[in-house]
Amino acid sequence: MKYIDEFRDGELARQIAARIAAEAHPDRNYSFMEFCGGHTHAISRYGVDSLLPANVRMVHGPGCPVCVLPIGRIDMAIRLALEHKAIVCCYGDTLRVPASDGLSLLKAKARGGDIHMVYSPSDALVIARDNPGREVVFFAIGFETTTPPTAAAIRAAQQQGLRNFSVLCCHVLTPAAIAHVLNSPEVKQYGTVPLDGFVGPAHVSIVIGSAPYEPFAREYRKPVVIAGFEPLDVMQAILMLIRQVNEGRAEVENEFTRAVTREGNGIAIDLMDEIFEMRAAFEWRGLGEVPLSALRICGKYAEFDAERRFPLEYAPVADNKACECGAILRGVKRPTDCKIFGTVCTPENPVGSCMVSSEGACAAHYSYGRFRNIPVVAEMEAGAAA
Amino acid sequence: MSSDVAEKVAAKVAVKKDYVRPLNFRHGHVDMNHGAGGRAASQLIEELFLKAFDNDLLRQGNDGAVFAPPALPAGARLVMATDAHVVSPLFFPGGDVGCLSVHGTVNDLAMSGATPLYLTASFILEEGFALADLRRVVKSMAAASKEAGVPIVTGDTKVVERGKGDGVFISTTGLGVVAAGVDIGGANAREGDVVLLSGTIGEHGVAVLSQRESLQFETSIASDTSALHTLVAAMLAAAPGAVRVLRDPTRGGVATTLNEIARQSGVGMVLEEAAIPVLPQVEAACELLGLDPLYIANEGKLLAVCAPEHEAAVLAAMRAHPLGANAARIGVVTTDPHHFVQMNTRFGGRRMVDWLSGEQLPRIC
Numbered sequence: 069m070k071y072i073d074e075f076r077d078g079e080l081a082r083q084i085a086a087r088i089a090a091e092a093h094p095d096r097n098y099s100f101m102e103f104c105g106g107h108t109h110a111i112s113r114y115g116v117d118s119l120l121p122a123n124v125r126m127v128h129g130p131g132c133p134v135c136v137l138p139i140g141r142i143d144m145a146i147r148l149a150l151e152h153k154a155i156v157c158c159y160g161d162t163l164r165v166p167a168s169d170g171l172s173l174l175k176a177k178a179r180g181g182d183i184h185m186v187y188s189p190s191d192a193l194v195i196a197r198d199n200p201g202r203e204v205v206f207f208a209i210g211f212e213t214t215t216p217p218t219a220a221a222i223r224a225a226q227q228q229g230l231r232n233f234s235v236l237c238c239h240v241l242t243p244a245a246i247a248h249v250l251n252s253p254e255v256k257q258y259g260t261v262p263l264d265g266f267v268g269p270a271h272v273s274i275v276i277g278s279a280p281y282e283p284f285a286r287e288y289r290k291p292v293v294i295a296g297f298e299p300l301d302v303m304q305a306i307l308m309l310i311r312q313v314n315e316g317r318a319e320v321e322n323e324f325t326r327a328v329t330r331e332g333n334g335i336a337i338d339l340m341d342e343i344f345e346m347r348a349a350f351e352w353r354g355l356g357e358v359p360l361s362a363l364r365i366c367g368k369y370a371e372f373d374a375e376r377r378f379p380l381e382y383a384p385v386a387d388n389k390a391c392e393c394g395a396i397l398r399g400v401k402r403p404t405d406c407k408i409f410g411t412v413c414t415p416e417n418p419v420g421s422c423m424v425s426s427e428g429a430c431a432a433h434y435s436y437g438r439f440r441n442i443p444v445v446a447e448m449e450a451g452a453a454a
Numbered sequence: 455m456s457s458d459v460a461e462k463v464a465a466k467v468a469v470k471k472d473y474v475r476p477l478n479f480r481h482g483h484v485d486m487n488h489g490a491g492g493r494a495a496s497q498l499i500e501e502l503f504l505k506a507f508d509n510d511l512l513r514q515g516n517d518g519a520v521f522a523p524p525a526l527p528a529g530a531r532l533v534m535a536t537d538a539h540v541v542s543p544l545f546f547p548g549g550d551v552g553c554l555s556v557h558g559t560v561n562d563l564a565m566s567g568a569t570p571l572y573l574t575a576s577f578i579l580e581e582g583f584a585l586a587d588l589r590r591v592v593k594s595m596a597a598a599s600k601e602a603g604v605p606i607v608t609g610d611t612k613v614v615e616r617g618k619g620d621g622v623f624i625s626t627t628g629l630g631v632v633a634a635g636v637d638i639g640g641a642n643a644r645e646g647d648v649v650l651l652s653g654t655i656g657e658h659g660v661a662v663l664s665q666r667e668s669l670q671f672e673t674s675i676a677s678d679t680s681a682l683h684t685l686v687a688a689m690l691a692a693a694p695g696a697v698r699v700l701r702d703p704t705r706g707g708v709a710t711t712l713n714e715i716a717r718q719s720g721v722g723m724v725l726e727e728a729a730i731p732v733l734p735q736v737e738a739a740c741e742l743l744g745l746d747p748l749y750i751a752n753e754g755k756l757l758a759v760c761a762p763e764h765e766a767a768v769l770a771a772m773r774a775h776p777l778g779a780n781a782a783r784i785g786v787v788t789t790d791p792h793h794f795v796q797m798n799t800r801f802g803g804r805r806m807v808d809w810l811s812g813e814q815l816p817r818i819c
Contacts, residue, residue: 072741078802085802113746115803164812174812187743299801415811435808439794 075298076114084303085119092310098124099262100309101399103246104211104269105132105427106297112436114299124306127261127399128422128429130245130355131269133210134161135397135421135428138353139385141238142167144375145207148236149173149181152378155199157184157192158207159214161425166418168385173207189221189235196225196233205374206235213271215239215363216336219343222365222372234374237365240350242272243280244361249398250288252355261399265309267302268294270324275340277332281320289318296324343369351384353421354393391420396429403430404441410434477501482585489579489613502589503609506596511572511607519607524571529634535562536627544591544621547661548676549753552594555624557681557753558704560602564683565700565756567638567690568630573599575609575626580619591622602681604628636690640718642698643759647787649723650758650765652685652772653678653780655708656736659750664739671742675735678754685777689758692771696764702756709748709807711757712785712795719759722790725797725807729784748807749814759787 092098102108108128111117117126130136142165149156156173163174163185177183182202186192189206196204208218218235225233246266268281273294281292291312295305305323312319322328343365350362365373374380387393391413392406403409403422413419415431422430477497487494504512511519526532539555556573563570575595579588599606606626632638661677682702689697699719703711708730716723732747740747754777760768765783772778785797795807 076801078800081802113799113805114801115799115805116801118803118805119801299803415808435811436805439792439796439806 072298075296075300077300080300081119081303084300084307088124088303088307088310089121091307091314092121092124093314094123096123097262098264098310098313099127099399100124100265100267100306101127101129101249101263102267102302103129103131103242104267104272104297105135105425106269106271107267107295107302108132108429108432109427110297110299110302112432115436116299116302117437119303120306124310126306127263128396128432129249129266129399130352130397131211131242132422132425132427132429133214133240134165134425135393136240136245136352136354137162137165137209137238137421138351139167139387140351140383141236142173143385144380144382145173145205145236146171146176146181147380148205148374148378149176149183150179152203153182154203154205154378155182155184155195156205156207157186157189157195159187159209160185162207162209164418165421165424189218190224193221193224193228193230193233196230197228200232202232203377204233206233207238208235209238211240211242211269211272212275212340213269215340215344216275216333219339222343222369223339225372226369231371234372234377235365236374237344237363239344239363240352241361241363242269242276243284244358245352245355246281247284247288248355248358248361250290252358263290263399264313265291265293265318267305267309268292268320270294270296270301270328273322273324273328273332275333275336277330278320278322278328279330279332285318285320291318292320294320294322294324294328296327353387354397356394387421388419393420393422393430396422403433406430410438477585479585479589484579484581484583484585484588484613486581486613486615489611495611498611502592503611506592507575507599507606507609509605509607511605512609517608519572519574521572521607524631526631527634531632533563533566533568533630533632534627535559535566535630536625537562538623538625540620540623541662542620543662543665544587546665546677547673548657549679550591550594551622551624552591553598554679554753555626556595556598556602556604556606557679559626559628560604560681560683561702561753561756563628563630564681564686565638565702566630566632567636567686567697567700568632568683569687570602570604570628570630570683572629573604573606573626574628575606575624577609577611578619578623578625579611579613580621581613581616583619583621588622591624595624598681602683604681635694638697638700640699640701640715641720643715643719643721643787644698645721645787645789646762647698647759648762648765648783649712649725649785649787650760650769650772651708651730651782651784652682652756652758652778653754654731654733654736655703655752655755656732656740656747656750658753659707660736660739662751663743671739673735673739675733675739678752680754680777682754682756682777685756685772685775688771688775688778689768693760693764693767696761696768697758698761699759700756703752705751706810707747707749707751708757709746709795710810712807713793713809715757715759716790716793716795719787720793722788722793723785723795724788725785725795727797727800729782731780731782745814749810
């Protein structure tokens with residue numbers, strides 16, 4: 069596939085791996101956080117970490133939108149379906165996230181909730197048009213990547229006069245979360261992890277550009293390299309981060325020049341500004357309350373805000389006590405440091421948020437990498453297959 | 455009753471029969487009467503099922519097909535398999551629920567190394583289902599059964615109220631014979647064996663996805679649904695005793711199937727990503743939806759675990775068959791007490807290929 073295969077080339081990967089090994093100083097360690105779940109997925113799926121030297125460590129950050137969705141928000145969506153009898157539309161991987169009372173959206177569907185998986189908010193608009201007698205709510209989650217389509221759907225609903233459509237808005241913002249990882253009251257509680265830099269999320273930056281990370285890089289003295297989601301993108305970004313660290317620089321660099329500009333997508337930004345406003349604080353699963361880190365629908369479009377249309381109260385729900393997701397999302401602990409990893413908590417029965425989506429740190433390690441923790445007794449190498 | 459009267463009665467019955475309106479396959483719909491066991495049910499059977507599947511055993515018209523058991527040589531065994539078929543949408547590029555219900559059960563028999571003999575079919579129809587669609591499904595089943603050379607010899611029809619079905623559900627059961635000396639089973643894989651795949655993966659799942667109401671996208675991908683028993687016969691003939699495990703990677707795809715075999719046999723596997731054939735269109739669709747072709751369903755492919763010394767002979771036989779033209783060795787069986795299936799990625803790394811967790815759901819971004 070054009071523009072895909074070029075970024076999965078094994079020979080190029082070996083060349084970059086050799087350069088990383090040559091440029092990483094053997095007498096120091098490098099820890100980089102890949103903020104975004106898309107990077108976590110790519111690293112695990114293509115085995116990128118197996119190509120890095122031992123002193124270069126990748127730390128999974130809180131950038132999986134499904135992982136950071138707090139239980140209380142999923143409870144709200146479930147209440148909309150079961151108590152208010154609304155048709156709830158959501159993205160696929162939201163369906164399995166554990167909620168209160170042993171429920172999830174998938175289990176609520178089995179109990180009679182009218183819950184639809186959609187591929188975009190515009191599918192929810194179609195469902196609203198086809199069911200004029202029912203309330204249809206789009207459960208909107210995700211970072212800046214999925215926010216513009218939600219905004220476009222709200223504006224379209226207004227233009228089309230769709231009175232039975234609303235949005236449960238749970239969109240969150242990336243820069244606030246990155247800052248929170250380095251600078252929050254909980255950091256003391258969990259301890260700190262030496263982070264030397266960040267691989268910045270590509271799709272988010274296609275929307276907001278690379279500029280919003282500049283104050284962060286300056287203030288915290290941490291380099292950021294915006295990278296695409298192909299494995300070669302990630303490897304190139306790691307090499308760029310190592311070079312910045314070696315040279316004592318802390319800048320925002322853009323590896324993903326084929327799609328990201330410094331300014332971002334002006335039309336998408338204007339649309340988001342028109343429809344949404346900042347929430348003073350928002351609870352993130354595993355991170356707690358993060359100030360100025362999420363969006364709500366502004367007054368002008370209040371009629372499309374499910375939180376105002378329905379009697380919905382947000383009630384925070386504590387994570388399972390044995391779950392280490394908070395520490396794992398901050399990079400303080402690894403998935404295997406958690407006592408319930410792979411035993412009580414598995415992708416079939418996720419206890420913590422990191423085990424839910426394949427982009428979550430725990431699910432990615434469980435599904436793609438757990439063989440590394442268990443010595444295989446004897447193994448015949450596959451050799452060249454026919 | 456005098457013969458005179460009897461003749462008159464018979465003539466009257468014959469005349470009455472002519473007054474029964476034939477089923478309206480253009481505009482008619484299934485209704486509850488079609489499942490009530492009365493005249494309407496009998497008419498549906500005669501005008502649709504009997505006509506399409508026609509064979510001596512079915513024509514007996516009894517509750518069961520009565521036949522003498524096949525003469526089995528010493529060491530040969532009978533195999534039975536049953537499979538329920540629910541698919542949405544019912545019609546998709548390359549097939550429909552009808553041919554799928556024949557291929558599915560024929561393939562379940564074939565994966566034991568069997569020669570399939572007979573099929574049964576049970577239909578659960580939803581009230582309101584268009585007779586035209588039902589006829590299309592039944593015709594497709596009949597064609598698939600004829601092509602496979604495996605007749606449908608008995609069946610059943612039930613109708614459920616509107617809203618309690620999804621148009622049509624079809625269950626098929628098959629009977630087959632495994633020849634003496636053929637020992638194929640999921641527990642037979644051994645360290646050093648090779649893992650063979652009969653062709654490109656993921657076409658069926660992507661073809662069905664492309665037609666889903668919420669997702670419709672244009673694609674040239676057609677389902678690979680087909681009956682694999684002649685391919686299996688060719689493989690078994692090429693190197694008797696060489697094939698130890700056969701399995702068709704349907705739901706859960708290649709990844710899940712290999713994990714099943716690894717667990718059943720108590721072994722591990724190491725795959726080579728570069729050797730696994732995937733059509734570029736399938737790869738592109740999966741890329742778009744955030745899905746992994748290794749977990750996508752197939753309906754016309756098989757995985758075989760084979761003794762390494764016979765790899766060339768079995769692969770050659772596969773490639774000589776139209777359904778195995780793209781056959782490839784995709785990995786080897788290893789000793790691994792954890793029964794992990796691992797893969798050397800095309801990128802040069804190593805990762806696990808784990809069981810599918812629940813349904814594969816598209817990632818959000």
